[in-house]
Amino acid sequence: TAFIDAVNRGDREALSNMLPETEGSFEQALAGNFGLIGYGAFVSGSTAFNSSSRNQVLNYLQERHQHDDQQQLNTLQISPSHAPDSVDIVFNLTREADDMEPTEFGGKGAIDCQNQTIYLWVMDDGSAPA
Numbered sequence: 001t002a003f004i005d006a007v008n009r010g011d012r013e014a015l016s017n018m019l020p021e022t023e024g025s026f027e028q029a030l031a032g033n034f035g036l037i038g039y040g041a042f043v044s045g046s047t048a049f050n051s052s053s054r055n056q057v058l059n060y061l062q063e064r065h066q067h068d069d070q071q072q073l074n075t076l077q078i079s080p081s082h083a084p085d086s087v088d089i090v091f092n093l094t095r096e097a098d099d100m101e102p103t104e105f106g107g108k109g110a111i112d113c114q115n116q117t118i119y120l121w122v123m124d125d126g127s128a129p130a
Contacts, residue, residue: 010065
């Protein structure tokens with residue numbers, strides 16, 4: 001929940017500390033080298049975003065904070081990952097902003113436990129084409 005709290009505060013420094021500095025891939029993660037695979041927010045309208053660049057992700061989150069984008073975690077499931085020293089997460093949250101009605105998102109992610117960084121975060125409001 002520290003990540004969501006930092007998103008809600010618009011705390012760029014805290015968010016920066018929670019994301020890997022380098023880009024990565026699933027293959028690298030399985031070998032224990034955790035770069036940022038991706039951050040994605042798939043939603044209808046102007047808030048759709050997808051990137052594996054740390055600076056782009058931080059800029060996106062800062063821009064969304066300017067719209068008072070707030071997230072509330074509803075559920076969180078944590079399970080062991082195939083990658084060493086990491087866990088997989090599945091979550092459900094509600095987002096609301098001055099340009100977005102309260103909307104429920106389902107998502108998944110992966111966390112490098114040793115470095116305490118999130119190297120994958122993808123959420124979807126269900127409007128994206130299958």
